[in-house]
Amino acid sequence: MSDLLSLGTSGIQTYQKALSTVSNNIANLNTEGYSRQVAKSEETTPKSIGSGYLGTGSATTAIRRQYDAFLEDSLRQSSSNLASQEQLVKYAERLVNLLGSETVGLDNAFDQFFATAKELSADPASNVLRQSYLRDADTVASRFRELAGLMNEVGLESTEEFASNLDELNALASELAQVNKMMLKNASEVKQPPQLLDQRDLILRQMADLIPVTVRTNTIGQAAVSLTSSFNKGVIVSGVVAERARVDFDDTDPGNIRLIIEKTDGSIDELTGTSNGTLGGIVQFRQTVLDPILSGFDALAKSFADTLNQIQTTGIDGHGDFGQALFQIDPVFDVARDAASLTFDTDIQAEAGFTGLDEPIRVYFDELQNVWKSVDPVTQRPVTQNADGDLKFDGLTVRMTGTARTGDSITITSRDQAALTIQARLEDPLAVATSSVFRISHDEDNLGTSAPRVAYKPLPVRPEEQLIQETFGVTAAQFVSANASTRAQLGLVQAGARDLKAISQSSFDEPVSLHLMTREGVHIAGDPLSDGQLQALVDPVNGFVDDATYVGAYRNQTSQQAYRDLDVFVGLRGEAQTVDLASSPVDPRTGERTSVLSQSQYSGRLESKPLPAVSVAPGEDRTVIPAGALTVNGRAMPGLIAPVGGENLAVSTVVDWLNHTGAGNFAAAASNRTEFELDQIDLSSTLSINGSIINPSENGTVDTRGFISMRHMVESINAESEVTGVEASLTDRNSLILERVTDPDQPIELSSGSQFRYRHPFAPQQTTSLRSQIQIESVDPLADLEIRLTDTGTVQHLAALGLNAGIYLDGEAEEDLLLFAVGAGSKNTAFELSGSVDDPLNTQTEIETLRDSQFKLTFLDEETFQIHDLETDTLMGTRQLDAENLTNYRGIELSFDPNPRAGDSFVVDGNNTGPDGEFNAFANNENIIRVVELEFDPNAFGTGETIGEAYRQLFSLAGNRANQAAVARDALQVVKDQAVGARDAVSGVSLDEEAADLIRFQQAYQASAQVIQAAQTLFDRIISIR
């Protein structure tokens, strides 16, 4: 018979356990992470009694956690997603509130600035308004700085939060590893204490809040966690090992966040694309909100500063000068230590107006000299640390302190943080450039009623011109080889260039002439040009303005007749020289050497090349140089006539011709002197000079062995000089000079002296004739020698005398000049160029010189006008108005409405016609009007929208992002609520449910107790049977 007692006991035991499970559930009602537990009971194995089976009661088989891995996983995922959007909303809204704030926001600062500009445009002479304008500019700059600072602070906070969240993640990871370790005691997951499993799941949920996790559990319930979607990479907890995650932020790029897992085995996993969880939310914020807004804000500040500076610097301030930049943006320097040594410090000071480094500067430690050294990236010049410890660069001082070690070096780079560093730098109210650069006035006697307008619109500089200009300006003297087939543009002589000297190597047969012209087509210097040449030359391709008209009236003229009274000299100049001679004679009284400095004067002299062979065929015009084509030291030269009968022009004729005019002023003499470099001389050759054999053998013919030595040759030549008239001498510069001392106007005939030998020592030729040259010298020892070409003179005339020709511009070029070479044939010719430009590529210099001149515009008819320089009354060009009645003269844009009448004249000046050239256009508002226009000009800042709109765009970028994130957050909140509900339905503890269970189990327990009592009663009954 079945054991009632044990049946009852088993029931009691089962329900006792069930009751404690329910009680435990109730006790843990508010325990975070607790999963409801349920006691599972089963029927114990029944006993066979032949006719069937009798039950033996029940037993508790397990106490189960109510848990669904799938629901747990989706909860983790949804909480990751929600957390990221919450972060994004939180941070984006802070930016929105900063940018959109009425007090810190920039929009009303802009409004105020432009309102003041408008007021100033109505009364530009008012110092009070100028002061307000500067104050409002300062407000804009400081708002930029404040906002950038506050936004950077938000960025900094987000990095701090990121770091602290990461610490939390690391703590959770070690906790999880600890839990995993405790699980080792049990052989399977179901055997694990539920409390341990709850703890595991809670940790995982907390991790998922921070960052999305992929979880894998093994048979004993240990959880492995990866921060990526796979376990190949990003594993942070594996078994009992927890890895450490750390983060690197980039100072220069807020969106660049490197999340790195440093593994215990030493390897490194770098994670990318973290976009969910609290951490991912911060990454998203920095990448999609903070980074674009900060860089957009910087760009805004930069374009605002640049645009206003451009206007300010192309206008005239209250002092009458070009305006100074209104805003300054200081570059931020980054110093990278290339070497590990940390015992030194670097301090960088930039000069005001320093705009940043185009290239990095590398500073290295020179251990031999114990100083820091570098190379200036702009000037390429070496820079060495001075006694104060400073390295001085162009606009930059780098101070190195502390001790350096061998191999130490740093690299300095700079970047703009425009919004953070923008500053208004002007304080003087007069420094506001309200006025335009130029002004136009009409003549009172004009009959037309034209209202002219003038604006400063600098013409674009052509890049190819800049190139020439740069090499020209930087190099003091250089030879340029150019193909002079018909013409060659040698380059642009930039306005402001000084002391130009250009000389062409020319020959009589193929003369190459140099020409100096203005962009307007005024021929300043050079040979007369044919119509065909002019047509080819005066073309915009060659740097002329579009409607340049050729003007030849000023060509080769001097002083008052010259173009704008320029000091231009065409011809060739031998400069007088003063040479200091130092000697140290012995004082006869003291016997000591004393140092005496004496000066030696050398008058200006010119030495010609060997005269070319000039002959004129019989019957042709024998004039080689027409009368008046040349002046020598101011004396006009008479005509030079070639001999009758086709003979060559003799040197003596030329010398006589020169000396005839030059009496008392300059003197000419023939000379025949040639210098040979020693290594060009072939000693093994034979030599005959002027028909006399120099090295005869015993039988009187040439000695085929040549010369033994250089000295031998010199002595041999000099031994024959009585006969040949030629002397040789050696110099101390490794050369040998052959000079005809008697009859120097005659040639030196060199030959091998034998019809069988094909070279002589000086040239690989059988015979060579060295022709005479001419030396011309000023009589006055202090005077230059100047051979000038007049307007009838040509380069060929000088070439007939064996001389090169050139153009000299003494003083400063006030406008751009074009230099050309014109020649016949196709060949390379060498040019000698020198000159200097103080500040190459500076358009400001040109406009300054332009302002200092006044121009008179005289209309020839309704469209054509001439431009005269008022000071020198020089015709500078002729212009035609275009269809819109516009023209641009060197950056001065002129417009007339309606067309003037013939004879009307206008004067353009630089707004500085007050007494002593002072500024007097206080009420001119044309430049400040340009600022007013900026407010509503959508193209002013190159962004396609006004500055206010550009700012609002940034603001709405943050706003839209915050909006999107908020919408996503609300949607994800629902998802998460659902996931929480679903998990809760399985694992949550409901008091009502527990109460019902409690009653159910209690009743069952009581019933089981009744069974025992029944057994007792039965037993008692049986016992009591007597």
Place this chain on the structure above:
Amino acid sequence: MVMSTQLFFSSAVDRMGNQQGRVNELQTQIATGKKVVTPSDAPDQATVISRLRSAVNRQEGFDRALTAVENRLTAEETALDSMQSALIRIQELAIQGANDTNGSQDRQALATEIAGLVDHMVGLANTQDVSGNYVFAGSDAKTRPYTTVNNEIVYQGDDVTSQIFVSEQQMLNLNRPGSKMFPPIQHSTDAGEDNKRSFFGALGDLVSAMNQGEYDGIHQGLEDVTDMVNSVSKSLADVGTDLTVVESRKEVLNDVKLRYQTLLSDAQDLDYSKAITDLSAEMLTLEAAQAAFAKISGQSLFDYIR
């Protein structure tokens, strides 16, 4: 679906918290009178508000510019008006002087009066505005435009007419230089050639002709004065036209400003009746939620197990 007790409590608290938040939001709106209290409440709306606020500010700037033009024009009009009266008086005096019946003393007396009137006119041509700028000096506003050089009244200003923006599209002349307002007088000679005499130079000529009794000069002067009356009238008309433009521009501007302000108010200002209604509704919801919570949360099966 089963709901755990913990979740029941926490979600009820969350919901009441949210409700409380909405009530608070409405309360702040009512307190500030603004629809958008912080820009993050409605970033799109905040952009519109900022844009409209800028537009209103810009119109106010134009308003000030118009006032500046108006002041300038009024100053010019006053000066020109007085000049015209002076010229008409000179004309009368010159007609008297041209009469042969006058003796030299009479003419000199007339000349003296004309000279006085010319001085008065020079004074008017040198009118200054409130900031001390010479009205008729062009851009050279710090220099007295009409001064005596070698006994001749010479114009020292320049030709510049400054313009200022009075709307995004329209510019108006701020000043008119003396060279345009008081242009030289054109003389046609018998030879048919044109030549010119400066405005005040011609008046000077008239004075000396009257003094000297040169009838040719007086007649020429009379002709010149007639020309001057005409040109000053023309200048007056020009100024008057500009003033009319300013007036109409002001009206347009006020309309534009009003429109922007209305839009701004629509975007920015709170609809109180709606806000207050909303507030009561939200409060009601909150109270209901609280009452319901109090009731339901007290319910537990344990209460019934006795």
